[in-house]
Amino acid sequence: MIENSSARLEWARNWRLVLGGTMGYSVINLHAIGIAAFVQPLERSFNWSRAEAMSGLTFASALGILIYMAGGACVDRFGARRVGLVGIVIVCSGVASLGLATGGLVEWIATWLYISCGIAGVQGVVWTSLVTARFEKSRGLAIADGADEVAEGEFGLDAGIGAVAAAIPDRDRFVF
Numbered sequence: 001m002i003e004n005s006s007a008r009l010e011w012a013r014n015w016r017l018v019l020g021g022t023m024g025y026s027v028i029n030l031h032a033i034g035i036a037a038f039v040q041p042l043e044r045s046f047n048w049s050r051a052e053a054m055s056g057l058t059f060a061s062a063l064g065i066l067i068y069m070a071g072g073a074c075v076d077r078f079g080a081r082r083v084g085l086v087g088i089v090i091v092c093s094g095v096a097s098l099g100l101a102t103g104g105l106v107e108w109i110a111t112w113l114y115i116s117c118g119i120a121g122v123q124g125v126v127w128t129s130l131v132t133a134r135f136e137k138s139r140g141l142a143i144a145d146g147a148d149e150v151a152e153g154e155f156g157l158d159a160g161i162g163a164v165a166a167a168i169p170d171r172d173r174f175v176f
Helices: 002-046 050-078 080-101 105-118 124-134 139-167
Strands: none
Touching: 002 050, 002 080, 002 105, 002 124, 002 139, 050 080, 050 105, 050 124, 080 105, 080 124, 124 139
């Protein structure tokens, strides 16, 4: 009974942390899920091939392999909260700035590399380190709850982006 009540106390004190971490972690796939709805408009607007439209995501993913370790080191040095908040700003502003693309492939890839740097700040390590610092008795549930909510959010995000993409002019979609 004491163990159960201490787990409840952890949740009573830290539920906002789990909710905030879930929202921050949900940003991690915003770019990858969102790009699918924009490939054809990019091909039409800029006369790009499908490979050119997806080149930014390819470069960002390749850089991510290297930069994720740097993100973990930043968590150790500056703290997860700071790294996470900066990462959210970088990813969201980067995705929105894709709507300002003018058709230059170098500009496109540079914007994606900027997004990749932000993703290092919203990766799972950032959010799980926050949860593990505050939860002891209910740590596994708190981490699983955040990961579960991210999966559910991605399902809804994917369907929502498709619906929005059909209703908004090509150049305004990324900003939305």
